[in-house]
Amino acid sequence: MRYFLFLIASLLFSNISAQFPNINPGEVISYRIHYGFLTAGSATLATTKTSYKGQPAFYVKGVGKTSGAAKAFFKVEDFYETYINENKEPLFYVRNVSEGSYKQHLQSTFNNNNNTLVLVDKKNTNNPPKTIRVPNDVQDMMSCFYYLRSLPAENFKTGSVIRMNVWVDDELFPFQLKVAGVEKIATKFGKINCLKIIPSVMSGRVFKEKEGVTMWVSNDQNRVPILIKAELAVGSLKASIDDYSNVKYPLSFTK
Helix, strand or coil: CCCHHHHCCCCCCCCHHHHCCCCCCCCEEEEEEEECCEEEEEEEEEEEEEEECCEEEEEEEEEEEECHHHHHHCCEEEEEEEEECCCCCEEEEEEEEEECCEEEEEEEEEECCCCEEEEEECCCCCCCCEEEECCCCEEECCHHHHHHHCCCHHHHCCCCEEEEEEEECCEEEEEEEEEEEEEEEEECCEEEEEEEEEEECCECCCECCCCCEEEEEECCCCCCEEEEEEEECCCEEEEEEEEEECCCCCCCCEC
16 A cells, blocks of 8 residues: 555646546545455545645545455555645645554655755654755656646547656656557456556565556546556455546546
């Protein structure tokens, strides 16, 4: 789970609807997460129209949790938050996770005027805040999901490669997505036409290979992630759409 919510994101306005034309404030998308044949947990992404320090903003909250036998074996409670401005830039990002014995609570405040961020470690309060220089196109682990969904359709032609810089934990990660083609994917709601996308991820630490992750997003104006599969260093992980509400355009499922 440690980087998996990012890939789901692996991976999100005074005129917010005009700036993020494919996303409704109030949209909620839920996923069921499987480890091998076991249902291991769930993840939910929810959006709200709000403000941040007086400016219009898009607020996103992500929650990932283990359940059932997986929870007894390895308890995960991950919470992510981000505020995004009208220019699709992150303003404030929180990663507060508890995964077995591993715990982390980081807050990043982005200063887009001078390409810096201030990182605060809320768990280790003895560590002073760090000011870090970042590229002018940086996204955080949550905002990147919504930024990608807002891109024009021509960016998602088969063979296209989308590149971006993503702030992960306390480091910058050069990230890219390759559009591999179009496929129909079966879900609990029926079949849906999807873009097949292969992200490049950090091999060795978590995933088996550099391109060990495949995701399918609805081939429509919503570009909602429908299915994600990841080959891990040990075993495999899958996230499938389990529920959705307030998406901007109807999702076209067929039997």
